[in-house]
Every structure is written in structure tokens, then in C-alpha cells.
Amino acid sequence: MRYITVFIAIFALGALSAGSASAVDFKFSTSITTPDITIGSITASASDKVKNEDKYWGERDIETLKKALIKRVTSQLEKKGLRQENGARLELELVDLSSNRPTLFAMSKRIGLDFNSISLGGAEVKAHLIAADGSDLGTMTYRYYDTQLDGFSDGATTWYTARRAFDKFARRLTKEMAALPAS
DSSP states (O other): OOOHHHHHHHHHHHHHHHHHTTTTEEEEOOOOOOOOOEEEEEEEOOOOOHHTTTTTOOHHHHHHHHHHHHHHHHHHHHHTTTTTTTTTEEEEEEEEEEEOOOOOOHHHOTTOOOOOOOOEEEEEEEEEEEOOOOOOOEEEEEEEEEOOOOOOTTTTTTTHEEEEEEEHHHHHHHHHEEEEOOO
């Protein structure tokens, strides 16, 4: 009987660790294929879908997230030497958002919400690259969302997974741009 109990415990632990390995919804696509591109200016906007979610977050939340996205992308581009004063224009868009905890804005609108509540967070970001002459150089879409609450940290902030998505997006963008063949 003792061996059966040990076997079941080991099986259960293995199943839990295997399940957490696929605890994200990830999707990536790009049509950027132009070599030797450096980025000059970076802007960020929010999609209509994000702007219309006015029961979950306010304009302040959106502005904070746009700045965080620009900061992460700028940092990664500078690390890879892909920033230049007269380079291409990179237009970023927050296509979709989901917070890990209720925002202060949401808690002010709905009395029963508690900051200790947790949910599946994430973000979808779109990048549009435009050359200095105005020609279209392509787009990139990156999506990253939690799919399970297993192992969710009590210390995770409101936008923990969204900011993680921004980091992963910035790294993937620079990786793709740095890997483009030289002309």
C-alpha cells in the first residue's frame, strides 16, 4: 500500500510540473524582412479595444503601460545597437491587455473588488515599422498571456504578466531585426 501512495504522489508532482511548463498562451508573427534597419523614433498607442475597456483601467493605466513598453523596446534596441537618430519609425500598439490584479481605477468603480484578487494577465502588442522615406517595412505581432494560476506569486503586481509580455516582445523584436541578413 505504501508503494502505491508513493507512486501516486510522484505521478501527481510530475503532472503538476509538466502542466506549469505550458502555462502561457504565446503567439508571434512578423512580416519585417528588410535588412540593415535602425530605429529613430518610437511611439506607442492603444487600440480601440483597450481604450473601451473603461471598467477595468483608466487613461492613467494606459499611459503608464505605453511608457513601459517604449522603455523596454528602447532599452533592447540600444543594447543591440539598433538605435540611430535618423532611423526608421517604430509605431507600437497595445492591441489587448489583461491585468493580474484589479487596477486602482477598477476598484474605484466597483466597490466589491479586492486588490488581493488574482487573474490571468498578459498583453498583445503590434509593431509597425516605417522607413524614413515613409515606405512600409512590415509589422510584428506578439501575444503573451497566462493560462493557469498554478504557481502564481502573491507578490505579482497589477501588470506583472503584461510587463513580462513587453520584455519578451522587445527581446523578440530586436532578435528578429539583428538576425536579418546583411545587404
